[in-house]
Amino acid sequence: MSTAVETVKQITExxxxxxxxxxxEEETVxxxxxxxxxxxxxxxxxxxxxxxxxxxxxxxxxKTMEEPRWARVHYPPIDYQAIxxxxxxxxxxxxxxxxxxxxxIRRTYEKLGIPIREQEILAGVAVDYVFDSVSVxxxxxxxxxxxGIIFCSISEAVRDHPELVRxxxxxxxxxxxxFFAALNSAVFSDGSFVYVPPGVRCPMELxxxxxxxxAGTGQFERTLIIADRGSYxxxxxxxxxxxxxxxxxxAAVVELIALDExxxxxxxxxxxxxxxxxxxxxxxxxxTKRGLCxxxxxxxxxxxxxxxxxITWKYPSCILQGDESVGEFYSVxxxxxxxxxxxxxxxxxxxxxxRSRIVSKGIAAGRSQxxxxxxxxxxxxxxxxxxxTQCDSLLIGDRCGAHTVPYIEVKNRSARxxxxxxxxKLSEEQLFYCRARGLPLEDAVALVVNGFCREVxxxxxxxxxxxxxxxxxxxxxxxxx
Amino acid sequence: MAMLDIEGLHVAVGGKEIxxxxxxxxxAGEVHAIMGPNGSGKSTLAHVLAGREDYxxxxxxxxxxxxxxxxxxxxxxxxxxxxxAMQYPVEIPGVSNTYFLRQAVNALRKARxxxxxxxxxxxxxxxxxxxxxxxxxxxxxxxxxxxxxxxEKKRNExxxxxxxxxxxxxxxxxxxxxxxxxxxxxxxAVNALRTPERAFLLITHYQRLLNFIVxxxxxxxxxxxxxxSGGKDLALELEERGYEPFLQExx
Ligand SMILES: Nc1ncnc2c1ncn2[C@@H]1O[C@H](COP(=O)(O)OP(=O)(O)OP(=O)(O)O)[C@@H](O)[C@H]1O
Ligand SMILES: [Mg+2]
Numbered sequence: 001m002s003t004a005v006e007t008v009k010q011i012t013e014x015x016x017x018x019x020x021x022x023x024x025e026e027e028t029v030x031x032x033x034x035x036x037x038x039x040x041x042x043x044x045x046x047x048x049x050x051x052x053x054x055x056x057x058x059x060x061x062x063k064t065m066e067e068p069r070w071a072r073v074h075y076p077p078i079d080y081q082a083i084x085x086x087x088x089x090x091x092x093x094x095x096x097x098x099x100x101x102x103x104x105i106r107r108t109y110e111k112l113g114i115p116i117r118e119q120e121i122l123a124g125v126a127v128d129y130v131f132d133s134v135s136v137x138x139x140x141x142x143x144x145x146x147x148g149i150i151f152c153s154i155s156e157a158v159r160d161h162p163e164l165v166r167x168x169x170x171x172x173x174x175x176x177x178x179f180f181a182a183l184n185s186a187v188f189s190d191g192s193f194v195y196v197p198p199g200v201r202c203p204m205e206l207x208x209x210x211x212x213x214x215a216g217t218g219q220f221e222r223t224l225i226i227a228d229r230g231s232y233x234x235x236x237x238x239x240x241x242x243x244x245x246x247x248x249x250x251a252a253v254v255e256l257i258a259l260d261e262x263x264x265x266x267x268x269x270x271x272x273x274x275x276x277x278x279x280x281x282x283x284x285x286x287x288t289k290r291g292l293c294x295x296x297x298x299x300x301x302x303x304x305x306x307x308x309x310x311i312t313w314k315y316p317s318c319i320l321q322g323d324e325s326v327g328e329f330y331s332v333x334x335x336x337x338x339x340x341x342x343x344x345x346x347x348x349x350x351x352x353x354x355r356s357r358i359v360s361k362g363i364a365a366g367r368s369q370x371x372x373x374x375x376x377x378x379x380x381x382x383x384x385x386x387x388x389t390q391c392d393s394l395l396i397g398d399r400c401g402a403h404t405v406p407y408i409e410v411k412n413r414s415a416r417x418x419x420x421x422x423x424x425k426l427s428e429e430q431l432f433y434c435r436a437r438g439l440p441l442e443d444a445v446a447l448v449v450n451g452f453c454r455e456v457x458x459x460x461x462x463x464x465x466x467x468x469x470x471x472x473x474x475x476x477x478x479x480x481x
Numbered sequence: 482m483a484m485l486d487i488e489g490l491h492v493a494v495g496g497k498e499i500x501x502x503x504x505x506x507x508x509a510g511e512v513h514a515i516m517g518p519n520g521s522g523k524s525t526l527a528h529v530l531a532g533r534e535d536y537x538x539x540x541x542x543x544x545x546x547x548x549x550x551x552x553x554x555x556x557x558x559x560x561x562x563x564x565x566a567m568q569y570p571v572e573i574p575g576v577s578n579t580y581f582l583r584q585a586v587n588a589l590r591k592a593r594x595x596x597x598x599x600x601x602x603x604x605x606x607x608x609x610x611x612x613x614x615x616x617x618x619x620x621x622x623x624x625x626x627x628x629x630x631x632x633e634k635k636r637n638e639x640x641x642x643x644x645x646x647x648x649x650x651x652x653x654x655x656x657x658x659x660x661x662x663x664x665x666x667x668x669x670a671v672n673a674l675r676t677p678e679r680a681f682l683l684i685t686h687y688q689r690l691l692n693f694i695v696x697x698x699x700x701x702x703x704x705x706x707x708x709x710s711g712g713k714d715l716a717l718e719l720e721e722r723g724y725e726p727f728l729q730e731x732x
Contacts, residue, residue, distance in 0.1 A: 427571070428535070430571050430573055432531075432555060433571045433573070434573075434585075435532070435554070435556045436555045436556075436558075436559055436564075436565055436567075437559060437581075437585040437645065438559040438560055438585050438588040438589040438645070439556060439588045440554075440556050440588065441554070441556070443584070444556075447573070447584060448573060448576070450575065450576070451573050451575030452574065452575055453575070454575035
C-alpha cells in the first residue's frame with residue numbers, strides 16, 4: 001500500500017507557487033545605509049524638506065537603538081549595511097493610465113492572480129500595486145474620488161495631501177517606537193494612503209498588493225489609513241516574494257486612525273516566501289502595525305492570516321483612547337518546516353467602557369515554532385473596560401512547538417478581563433473520518449485546519465476568504481504522514 | 482465473484498493479534514449481520530476494511546469489486562463504493578455538517594471523473610435524505626457531530642450513507658443507543674436503500690435491529706474468527722442462548 005507518507009512526499013515536491021522572478025530592469029541604490037542614502041531616497045521621491053528631516057531624525061534615533069531580543073525567534077545577525085534600501089522598476093514617470101504599465105509587471109500580477117484591471121475578477125476591489133519600493137498602479141481612483149475618498153500611494157499623498165500626511169504620519173507609531181519602526185521611518189519607500197471623509201462608507205474593498213522582486217533588497221513600506229468621523233473602510237493587504245536562498249528583510253509600518261464613530265477593518269493575508277523545506281531563505285517579516293481608536297465609539301478590527309515568511313515578528317495593536325471604542329484582533333498564524341512566528345496583539349484600554357476581543361489560532365507543523373504573545377493593558381481611567389481573549393493552538397506532528405505568552409495589566413478594578421487557551425493535536429481520528437468519506441489526505445488536513453480557524457476566516461472579506469482557505473491547505477501540504 | 486471476499490485475514494494491533502483467520506463473502510444485494518461479544522474484533526474488521534492505518538494486516542487478502550482492497554487508501558476505497566457508518570463518529574469543530582457532506586459528495590464524484598453536484602441539487606437531496614432519517618434542519622447547519630446526542634450522531638451517519646450512495650455499507654453498531662423510533666427510522670432508511678446492486682454488513686449486538694432489517698446471512702464472531710454462519714434464525718438462537726456455546730466452540 002502506498003503510505004500516506006509517500007503521498008505526502010509527492011505533494012511536497014510542489015514548490016511555493018509565487019516564487020518566480022520578473023525580468024524587469026530595476027534601478028537599485030547600492031547596499032548600505034547612511035544619511036546620504038536617506039537623502040538620496042528622499043530626493044528620488046521628490047519629497048519636501050520636512051520629510052527628509054523627519055527621516056534623518058528617525059535614522060539618528062535608530063542608530064542608538066538595539067534590535068529587540070525578547071521574541072521567541074532565532075536568526076543570525078542582520079547586516080544592515082549589506083541591504084539595498086531602494087529598488088524600483090525603471091520607468092521615466094509613473095504611468096498616467098493603467099494601459100501604460102510595463103507589460104512584464106502587468107504579467108507578474110496576472111501570474112499572481114490579481115491582474116491590473118478595473119473589471120471582472122476584482123470588480124469589488126480597488127488595488128494599489130506596490131512592486132519592490134514603489135507603487136506601480138492604483139485602480140478605481142476616479143470612482144473613489146467622486147466620494148471624496150483618497151486612495152493612493154503614500155508618495156503621491158505626500159505630494160498631493162501634505163497637510164494630512166504631516167498631521168498623521170508617525171502619530172500612532174512614532175519614529176522612535178522600536179528598532180524596526182525607526183528603520184522604516186528612515187528609509188520607507190512606498191505604501192498606501194487612505195483617507196475616508198466624514199460620514200462616507202467606502203463602497204469597495206481597498207487593497208494593496210506588495211511584491212518583492214529585486215534581490216538583495218529590503219522592503220520598507222508605510223501605510224497610513226485615516227477614517228474620519230462616522231466613516232467606514234475595509235482594507236486588505238496581500239504579499240508574495242520570489243524564492244531566494246538568502247533571507248530578505250521586510251520591515252513595514254502600518255498606522256490606522258479612527259475618529260468618532262468611524263470603523264476600520266484591516267485584513268492581511270501574508271504569504272511572503274517562507275524559505276525551503278530545509279529552512280534556507282525566506283523573508284524576515286518584522287512589522288509594526290498599530291491602530292488608534294481616537295474617537296468616541298470608534299472601532300478597529302485587525303484580521304490576519306499569516307502563512308508565509310521565515311520569521312514573523314508582528315503585533316497588530318489597538319490603542320483604545322475614545323470612550324466606548326472597540327478593538328478586535330483575529331489571527332491565524334500557520335508555521336511549517338522551519339518557520340518561526342512570534343505574533344499577537346496589544347490592546348491598550350484608555351477610554352471608558354472600551355472593549356477588546358482577541359481570537360488567536362496558531363497552527364504549528366514540521367519543525368516550526370509558533371508563539372502567541374499578547375498584552376492586555378487596562379489603564380486607570382478605563383472604567384468598565386472589557387477584554388476577552390481566546391487563544392487556541394493546534395500541533396501537527398511532534399517536532400513543532402506552540403507557545404502562549406499572555407501579559408495582563410489591570411489598573412482599574414471595574415475592568416473585566418478573560419483569557420482562555422487550549423492546545424490540541426491534529427487528530428488521526430478526524431483525518432481518517434474525512435478520508436473514509438472520500439476526501440484525499442491533503443484535503444482532509446485542510447478541512448480540519450480550516451474548521452479550527454473558522455472564527456477568524458469568517459472575519460475576512462468574502463473575496464479573500466476563499467483564497468485564504470486554499471492558502472492554508474497549500475501551506476500545510478506535506479505536514480502530515 | 483462475490484462483491485466482498487475476505488480470505489484468511491489476520492490483523493494485529495500493537496503486536497496483539499485481534500483478527501485470527503477470518504473468511505467472509507458478501508454478494509451484491511445481500512445483507513449480512515455480524516454478531517459477537519465485546520472485544521471479539523468486529524470494529525477492528527470494519528476499520529481494516531475502511532483503511533485505518535494503525536492496524537497491521539499480517540496475512541490474508543480482501544477483494545472488493547474485483548480489486549485488492551488492502552492496497553488502497555481510505556479515500557480510494559470510499560470512491561470505489563465502500564462506506565463505514567462508525568461506532569463512534571468523530572466531531573469536527575468549525576466544519577458544518579452540510580459543508581462536510583458537500584465536500585464528501587464532490588470528492589467522490591471527482592475521484593470517479595464526474596462533475597461536481599450543483600449546490601441546488603445537493604440541497605434538495607440533502608433535505609430529502611434528512612427528512613427520511615429524521616434529522617432536523619438545524620442539525621445540518623451545526624458543526625459536524627459537535628454536541629450531537631448519541632442518537633443524532635448515529636442518524637447522521639445514515640444520512641451520509643444515503644447521500645454518498647455506496648455499493649457496500651458497513652454499519653458498526655448503528656443501532657446501539659437509539660430509541661425505538663430512531664431505530665425504526667434508521668431501519669426504514671436502510672431498507673429504502675436496499676437494491677440488487679448494494680450490499681450491507683450490519684454489526685450489531687441486538688436481534689431487535691434484525692426484526693426491522695431482515696438479513697440474508699448472520700455470522701457469529703468470536704475471538705477474531707467467524708465461528709458460525711446461518712440464516713436469520715441464527716440471531717434468534719443467539720438472543721436465547723447468548724454466546725456461551727460459541728465461546729466454548731472457539732476454545
Ligand atoms: N488501537 C488498539 N490498541 C490496542 N488494542 C486494541 C486497539 N484497537 C482494538 N484493540 C483491542 O482489540 C480487541 C477488539 O476490539 P474491537 O473494537 O474490534 O471489538 P468489538 O468486537 O468491536 O467490540 P464491541 O462489541 O465492544 O464494540 C479489543 O480487545 C480491543 O481492546
Ligand atoms: Mg465495536
